[in-house]
Amino acid sequence: MEEVVARLNITWFIAIAPPALSFSTGLVETVLMRMLLDLSLESRAISFCEEYLKCLYLSCKPKALKNTYNLCLFSMSEVAMAVVKPEMKSYIWLQTVDGSIQQVEEEVAMFCPMICQEVLQTGMGSSKTYAISLPHRVNPAILGLILDYCRFHQVPGHSNKINEYLSVLRLKERKTFDEKFIRMDTKKLCELTSAADSLQLKPLVDLTSRALARIIEGKTPEEIRETFHLPDDLTEEEKLEPLRNITDDPRIRLLNRLYARKRKELKERKKLKDVEIEEEPKDERSLEDLLSFINGADGDMKGTRANKNKKKNRRRKDQAKDLSSKNANENNKVRLLPQHIRLGLNLLPSAFHNVNFDNSLEASASKPSRMQTFPTVNFSPKFEFIDGDVDDDLDPAMKEELDREVEDFARRLNSDWPERMQILSLSQDRRLGLLVVLRYDSGLRAKQAVMPIIERVIYGYRLLIRDSEAVADNSTSKVSGS
Amino acid sequence: MMELISGLPEDVARGCLIRVSYQQFSTVASVCRLWKSEIHAPEFHRQRRSTKYAQKLITIVQARGEPGTGSTKRVTNPVYRLSVFEPETGHWTELPPPPEFYSGLPMFCQLVSVGYDLVLLGGLDPSSWRASNSVFVYNFLSAKWRRAADMPGGPRTFFACASDSEGTVFVAGGHDNEKNALRSALAYDVNSDRWVSLPDMAAERDECKGVFRRGRFIAVGGYPTETQGRFGTSAEAFDPATWRWVEVKEDFLDCATCPRTFVNGGDDEAVFLCSGGDLISLRGDTWQKMATVPREIRNVAYVGALGGTLVLIGSSGYGEVHVAFGLDLESCNWRKLESPEGFRGHVQTGCVLEI
Numbered sequence: 111m112e113e114v115v116a117r118l119n120i121t122w123f124i125a126i127a128p129p130a131l132s133f134s135t136g137l138v139e140t141v142l143m144r145m146l147l148d149l150s151l152e153s154r155a156i157s158f159c160e161e162y163l164k165c166l167y168l169s170c171k172p173k174a175l176k177n178t179y180n181l182c183l184f185s186m187s188e189v190a191m192a193v194v195k196p197e198m199k200s201y202i203w204l205q206t207v208d209g210s211i212q213q214v215e216e217e218v219a220m221f222c223p224m225i226c227q228e229v230l231q232t233g234m235g236s237s238k239t240y241a242i243s244l245p246h247r248v249n250p251a252i253l254g255l256i257l258d259y260c261r262f263h264q265v266p267g268h269s270n271k272i273n274e275y276l277s278v279l280r281l282k283e284r285k286t287f288d289e290k291f292i293r294m295d296t297k298k299l300c301e302l303t304s305a306a307d308s309l310q311l312k313p314l315v316d317l318t319s320r321a322l323a324r325i326i327e328g329k330t331p332e333e334i335r336e337t338f339h340l341p342d343d344l345t346e347e348e349k350l351e352p353l354r355n356i357t358d359d360p361r362i363r364l365l366n367r368l369y370a371r372k373r374k375e376l377k378e379r380k381k382l383k384d385v386e387i388e389e390e391p392k393d394e395r396s397l398e399d400l401l402s403f404i405n406g407a408d409g410d411m412k413g414t415r416a417n418k419n420k421k422k423n424r425r426r427k428d429q430a431k432d433l434s435s436k437n438a439n440e441n442n443k444v445r446l447l448p449q450h451i452r453l454g455l456n457l458l459p460s461a462f463h464n465v466n467f468d469n470s471l472e473a474s475a476s477k478p479s480r481m482q483t484f485p486t487v488n489f490s491p492k493f494e495f496i497d498g499d500v501d502d503d504l505d506p507a508m509k510e511e512l513d514r515e516v517e518d519f520a521r522r523l524n525s526d527w528p529e530r531m532q533i534l535s536l537s538q539d540r541r542l543g544l545l546v547v548l549r550y551d552s553g554l555r556a557k558q559a560v561m562p563i564i565e566r567v568i569y570g571y572r573l574l575i576r577d578s579e580a581v582a583d584n585s586t587s588k589v590s591g592s
Numbered sequence: 593m594m595e596l597i598s599g600l601p602e603d604v605a606r607g608c609l610i611r612v613s614y615q616q617f618s619t620v621a622s623v624c625r626l627w628k629s630e631i632h633a634p635e636f637h638r639q640r641r642s643t644k645y646a647q648k649l650i651t652i653v654q655a656r657g658e659p660g661t662g663s664t665k666r667v668t669n670p671v672y673r674l675s676v677f678e679p680e681t682g683h684w685t686e687l688p689p690p691p692e693f694y695s696g697l698p699m700f701c702q703l704v705s706v707g708y709d710l711v712l713l714g715g716l717d718p719s720s721w722r723a724s725n726s727v728f729v730y731n732f733l734s735a736k737w738r739r740a741a742d743m744p745g746g747p748r749t750f751f752a753c754a755s756d757s758e759g760t761v762f763v764a765g766g767h768d769n770e771k772n773a774l775r776s777a778l779a780y781d782v783n784s785d786r787w788v789s790l791p792d793m794a795a796e797r798d799e800c801k802g803v804f805r806r807g808r809f810i811a812v813g814g815y816p817t818e819t820q821g822r823f824g825t826s827a828e829a830f831d832p833a834t835w836r837w838v839e840v841k842e843d844f845l846d847c848a849t850c851p852r853t854f855v856n857g858g859d860d861e862a863v864f865l866c867s868g869g870d871l872i873s874l875r876g877d878t879w880q881k882m883a884t885v886p887r888e889i890r891n892v893a894y895v896g897a898l899g900g901t902l903v904l905i906g907s908s909g910y911g912e913v914h915v916a917f918g919l920d921l922e923s924c925n926w927r928k929l930e931s932p933e934g935f936r937g938h939v940q941t942g943c944v945l946e947i
Contacts (some may be wrong), residue, residue, distance in 0.1 A: 323608050331619055340627070343625045479721060
């Protein structure tokens with residue numbers, strides 16, 4: 111077929127040719143090529159091309175449209191080049207700050223306003239000796255990227271009508287190109303932004319700035335500091351909620367509240383430090399117990415349980431003392447957890463709300479007789495949650511140790527199911543709560559690890575509640591005070 | 593001098609920060625001192641708006657949970673929360689309420705925006721139904737709520753309120769606990785957290801609507817104590833420069849209707865109102881019909897003006913889902929704005945923000 115067309119007298123062909131759409135795409139393309147190569151027919155070719163593309167556009171044949179468009183582009187640039195002999199194809203000479211010189215196609219280089227200005231005003235760039243010196247922010251590698259961008263985005267100076275019909279297609283192509291183009295590491299992206307700015311290439315600056323903005327959006331403040339090498343010079347108080355507040359994830363909301371609660375609690379703990387001093391060593395020991403339990407087998411469980419029972423009794427006595435103090439919200443980190451869980455919105459079954467909590471929540475699911483009911487927590491709705499002050503009062507050594515232990519613990523929690531069940535049934539939820547809350551305070555690094563903990567805790571509570579509801583009545587008399 | 597982003601000139605780095613979504617303002621402000629001061633500078637906000645990177649948001653007080661359709665209408669009081677809608681991206685999200693309103697926002701509270709602040713005023717406590725004069729302010733830069741000074745004077749509900757977008761919130765009218773229409777007015781300065789009294793209005797206005805237009809606070813419509821429920825057609829304007837109520841227009845509205853959908857399209861644009869199934873606009877002295885309100889939003893709950901578009905949120909009937917439509921003011925074309933599950937509940941009120 112092509113040979114036939116090749117032998118045809120093109121002029122005659124066009125004169126009698128039926129409407130473009132009735133041709134097959136292949137034939138049209140061949141005809142076009144021929145016409146375009148025959149320079150005298152350029153204008154006729156263009157109008158033919160336009161007509162054909164218009165038909166394709168209106169008949170919504172994107173693929174054919176694309177192919178033909180590409181062909182037109184190619185052909186037309188060929189024509190343009192052919193008019194000017196290949197040896198005389200225009201290049202611009204550019205010199206980067208390291209001294210290296212390269213030549214770039216004129217239309218590509220001229221896409222950069224800075225280069226365009228230089229050429230027009232000073233006439234530089236026409237030869238190697240008179241290469242245009244690029245700003246120092248443009249190194250050869252970045253220059254390569256920029257030129258790729260320019261090469262893709264520069265519009266061939268031909269028939270606007272064609273561009274008009276295909277503007278939608280171009281837009282899509284550009285978008286795809288742009289998305290792929292900016293996939294690079296942050297450092298390089300910064301360099302590219304800087305270089306593009308020095309060359310006054312606004313569209314590229316816009317693209318890269320947007321990409322950097324997206325990067326910033328996806329990070330926590332700490333990560334941002336790391337990426338951009340910024341100092342950590344804000345006081346804890348000035349730092350705001352690290353978690354993104356505006357989110358409809360109920361778990362994040364719960365975690366936000368835990369965090370705020372913890373800060374407040376630490377502040378209060380500081381005030382009552384004297385009273386509390388004897389409490390703290392006890393806590394640590396419990397942690398170790400817990401971890402040794404996790405490591406140990408069933409035999410150990412009994413042993414540690416016995417230990418814990420002793421502690422329970424001691425704790426009850428202390429709590430009797432505590433309860434006599436007026437403010438129900440003071441000092442008891444223990445009491446925090448049930449409230450948090452209660453506030454955990456959708457995470458809890460409705461039955462949960464009716465149950466009262468005891469601050470000495472240490473019941474074991476397997477020993478219902480030991481269960482106590484939980485007296486009503488005096489949760490005042492006016493309580494300020496989202497508190498501005500952040501007090502990190504734990505001393506660093508303890509903090510580190512707790513960090514380590516929590517990480518450990520979290521890992522174990524996420525591992526075997528039987529282990530998890532054991533942990534829950536042992537109702538060390540109080541410890542869990544403390545760990546969760548403390549972990550939160552030390553910088554949220556293990557957010558991933560903590561989420562499952564909270565879920566397990568909540569699950570554990572559900573189990574406890576389900577079991578305890580049955581014995582709730584029996585235990586009413588055993589309200590704290592013992 | 594430390595650079596905002598190392599390797600980038602200041603204006604380019606600022607350009608990057610300007611493109612960050614409002615939801616990460618508090619993150620950016622927590623990075624380092626330099627970034628914090630940058631984002632708090634008024635220049636930042638100005639540049640965001642002038643380069644069109646400011647995000648246009650509509651914050652609405654919306655009931656959570658789907659309303660019943662048909663016969664299964666809810667009897668219990670719905671819980672109201674703050675929904676944030678970004679019409680340009682179609683993105684819906686929720687704003688956490690202040691801790692005091694954890695169990696639901698007050699009924700009939702009012703929302704006003706001032707710069708980066710969202711002010712929540714008054715309302716009736718959802719459980720006790722007592723009128724409250726409380727004021728809460730949410731700051732988008734710090735992503736935190738604070739309790740502001742209460743509205744002075746007696747309890748006040750169904751009042752008009754509007755802001756001049758420069759730091760002042762104006763409040764006028766409403767009614768007290770005995771359903772007496774009020775003619776008193778107040779102004780609140782967000783930065784200094786202080787209320788001042790304004791001179792009284794010429795008329796008592798219960799259930800009036802307030803807008804700020806061309807430098808003046810306008811209280812539209814409402815009714816006095818004697819003619820309960822029979823809306824008037826007058827409006828009066830308060831001029832902060834002279835500190836006086838000026839220009840009482842008797843027949844401002846051409847029909848006696850509830851002015852809650854009255855909205856200022858912009859200082860250079862018309863004002864709009866929904867009346868009798870139509871959207872009417874006032875240019876000069878005459879009201880003209882602009883468009884017919886689509887049937888799905890026949891009961892218009894809220895109208896917001898965002899540049900050249902009006903966003904209307906309403907439902908087709910009592911108890912039905914609430915949907916949003918956008919109207920392009922130039923072409924008068926309606927476009928349905930999709931909302932996901934959970935964001936279709938009853939809407940009480942709303943306000944527009946550009947941050």
